[in-house]
Amino acid sequence: MWTTRLLARHAREHGPSAGHQCVANLVQGTVCKILGQEEIKPHKVRYYLERRDAEFEQKMAEVLCVYREVQILKKSAARSKKSGKRVAIVSYDEKPGIQAIATTAPDLPPVPGVYPAFARDFEYRRHGTLSLLAGIDLLTGKVHALVKDRHRSREFIEFLKLIDAAYPAGTAIKLILDNHSAHISKETRAWLDTRPAGRFEFTFTPKHGSWLNLIEGFFSKFARSVLRHIRLTSKHELKERIMAGIDDVNRYPVIHTWSYKLAEAA
Numbered sequence: 001m002w003t004t005r006l007l008a009r010h011a012r013e014h015g016p017s018a019g020h021q022c023v024a025n026l027v028q029g030t031v032c033k034i035l036g037q038e039e040i041k042p043h044k045v046r047y048y049l050e051r052r053d054a055e056f057e058q059k060m061a062e063v064l065c066v067y068r069e070v071q072i073l074k075k076s077a078a079r080s081k082k083s084g085k086r087v088a089i090v091s092y093d094e095k096p097g098i099q100a101i102a103t104t105a106p107d108l109p110p111v112p113g114v115y116p117a118f119a120r121d122f123e124y125r126r127h128g129t130l131s132l133l134a135g136i137d138l139l140t141g142k143v144h145a146l147v148k149d150r151h152r153s154r155e156f157i158e159f160l161k162l163i164d165a166a167y168p169a170g171t172a173i174k175l176i177l178d179n180h181s182a183h184i185s186k187e188t189r190a191w192l193d194t195r196p197a198g199r200f201e202f203t204f205t206p207k208h209g210s211w212l213n214l215i216e217g218f219f220s221k222f223a224r225s226v227l228r229h230i231r232l233t234s235k236h237e238l239k240e241r242i243m244a245g246i247d248d249v250n251r252y253p254v255i256h257t258w259s260y261k262l263a264e265a266a
Contacts, residue, residue, distance in 0.1 A: 002043050004031045049208050059206035060261075063213075066176055066203050067258040070138045074255075077139075086171040090144070090163060091215040091256075092135035093177060094151040095223075100127035100238040103231045120231075128235050132242060133159045135175065136218050141253030143218070145246045147239045153187040160191065160200070174201045176213055214256050222249075 008028045015023035035041060053059065070089050101124045108119035133155060134145040144163050148155045167173055177183055183202070192200055205212045226245035232238045 004028050004043060007031050007043065051208060053207035056206040056209060059204060060209060060212060062203055063176060063205055064261060066174060067262055071262065073139060087174065088167050088171050089138045089174045090135040091138055091176045091213055093213055093215045094131055094133050095219050096131040096151055097129045098132060098227060098238065099129050100232050100235045102127060102233055130235055130238055134215060135163060136215055136256060138214065138256060141255040143246055143249050147242050151182065153182045153185040156182040157188060157191045172198055172201060174203065176203050178210055178213065179204045179207065214258055
């Protein structure tokens with residue numbers, strides 16, 4: 001990969017023979033100034049995500065309509081204390097590959113004049129990984145969660161059973177989720193067929209449109225507040241710590257709100 005130092009050296013070595021004697025003594029700082037003044041930045045790479053879903057706009061509109069329904073239900077509940085339409089709307093996803101990492105030496109606590117922060121040995125020991133399957137109720141803020149070794153169809157069905165038991169019969173449970181194979185597998189469809197008509201309704205985000213799912217923001221915050229720097233002795237301890245974090249969230253639930261392009265939803 002090109003760097004400004006390599007560009008300067010290349011110009012010094014090849015510029016004079018190509019008729020550009022002025023770059024014979026070119027230094028890195030001059031290269032930085034030249035590149036900084038130009039619109040083209042050939043020494044940098046920016047990533048983008050191409051939309052490969054031909055129905056992206058339509059699927060996004062469907063997700064936004066669900067968020068619009070959440071907004072309407074919230075306003076209706078605020079105006080009237082009577083229970084209205086019995087609907088639960090859950091934003092769901094999985095967070096796989098959560099590592100159970102152990103230290104190989106004790107952490108050293110901060111000591112004035114010695115260690116300004118916790119000191120930790122660079123070496124660590126892996127105990128494997130776990131997957132967090134979670135859905136956040138967009139009307140109440142409650143988080144439903146399971147921690148499993150994997151996130152196949154059987155684990156997803158187990159999560160569906162969890163939320164099926166969490167809501168009264170007759171409540172329509174609407175899930176916003178991605179198009180993962182476990183969510184549309186024959187095992188999942190077979191289990192859904194055993195439930196009463198209208199009990200579950202799925203709204204899928206478009207391909208490369210996971211940012212449309214509110215649960216992603218929750219995962220980001222959970223990773224920063226619960227999982228960052230975490231060290232454990234086993235996968236079992238990791239599971240307990242994750243569920244303790246979920247319980248703490250549910251003690252002070254936060255009702256998440258979606259606003260991006262919501263006014264455009266039909």
